[in-house]
Amino acid sequence: MSESQIRVVRLDGSAAARAQDAFRLVYAEAFAEPPYAETEEAVSGTFRRFRAQTRKSTFLGALATAEGGQPVGMAYGYPLGPQTGWWDQLTEPVPEDMSREDGRRTFGLMELAVRAAWRRQGVASRLHETLLAAVDAERVLLNVHPDSEAAVAAYRAWGYRKVGDAHPWAGAPLHDVMLLNLG
Template structure:
C-alpha cells in the first residue's frame, strides 16, 4: 500500500477486488454518471455483472484509492488480453496483424480508471495507474477513452499513450471511443 497525504492506494488481485466490489461499484457509478458517459443504474448493474468474471481472469489486477477513513475515491482494473480477445475487432479501421497479435501476456487491457469528482486534480489517477502497472510483465497497455473526456485523454497522452484507432465498444449503439496504446518497453 502506498500513501500520499490522506489517500492510500492499494493494489489487489482478483479475489481481493471482488471482496471490495461495492467500493469499485460506488466509484464507477459516480464517475461514469457524468457526461460524456452518462451511465445509468442499469449500465452500472451490467458492468458489475461482468466484474466477477473479469476478476477471475489470469493476472487480473486492480488498484483502489481510499481516504484515511476508508472512503473509496478512485479505482483502476484490468487484465492481460488473450489470443481470442475481441478488442481489436471493434476498431473502425483494422490495424496490422502484428499489432493485434495477442498471446495472453503481451497486452494488458486497462478496463477502467476513474476518480470521484471531489478528489480529481490531486494526482490520484496517476497513482492508481502507476500502482496498477508496477512490475507489469506486459509489453504494452491498451485502453478505450471517450474523446469528449478531455481530462482523461490528456492524462493518457501525458503518461505516454498514443491513439492507434477508434472503436465502438460494447456494440453498435456505443459512442465512438479513442483506442490508445502505451508501450512499456
C-alpha cells in the first residue's frame, strides 16, 4: 500500500480514548518485537496509563490508518509538568536549565510505532509531523531503546540529539534520552 493511501489524523485525548483499541493493536504488535519483547501484561500496564494520559487536557495523539480503517501506526504524548520524574531517571544528571519544566516547555513523546507491514513508507514521519504540528512547546523529549536502530536513526534524521541515558521505569533496560529543539 502506498503512503498516499494511508490517512493520518491528529486526536485529542477523548478521541484517542475512543480509539484505544487501534492504539493498543499497533503498540502490542510493534513492541512485541525485539528489542522490546513486551508481554501482554506489559501492554496492559501501558494501556492502563494510556487511559489516564488521555484524560489530560494537553494530550495529543496521531493515528495512521489504511483503507478500511485498519490501524497501521500511532503516536502520542503531552507536555511535561513541573513535577515530572522524566529527568530523574537519567543515569547522569543534566544541568538544571535543561531539566526545568513548567508544563509548557517540553512535549513528552510517549510512544510512536508503526506496524511491520507498513514500515519504510514514511508513516512514522507523517505521524511525527502530524503530532508536532499541534505542539506549542520549545522542544520534544523521548526515550528510545538504543538497540532499536531504525527508530534511533529516524529520530536523529528528524533532528533529535541524545542528551543522556535512563532507565525509564523500574527494571527497564538502559534507553537513550533524546531531545528535539523546535523552531
